[in-house]
Amino acid sequence: MSDSIDFKQIEYHQMTIYKTMSVGTDWIEENGLTVERFKEILSHQSSVGWNASEPYGDEPTDEESDIFMEIVWSADCIDSEEDLWTDRKGGYEIDYELIVEESE
Numbered sequence: 001m002s003d004s005i006d007f008k009q010i011e012y013h014q015m016t017i018y019k020t021m022s023v024g025t026d027w028i029e030e031n032g033l034t035v036e037r038f039k040e041i042l043s044h045q046s047s048v049g050w051n052a053s054e055p056y057g058d059e060p061t062d063e064e065s066d067i068f069m070e071i072v073w074s075a076d077c078i079d080s081e082e083d084l085w086t087d088r089k090g091g092y093e094i095d096y097e098l099i100v101e102e103s104e
Helices: 025-030 035-043 062-073 085-089
Strands: 007-012 016-022 076-083 093-098
Touching (some): 035 062
């Protein structure tokens, strides 16, 4: 008989991932946008929040949004940082499950 009880602690967290992305200006232009227009469309993608800057330039058309997303999806991630903020703040749910050993 074992002198311990095994169980799983399951924590449900929320995480924010900050990624620094890079895309070549030639690739932007090959896909049909100018670098300036790409930046304008990018400014319209931010959510309202603490660090959100004001969008500038015209709202992107549906076609421009599609082109923009194709460019973004092909961008390279050059750095990333994870913030498991519910772990720092203590705002997460926890479940427990008993690990039952199967007898042979």
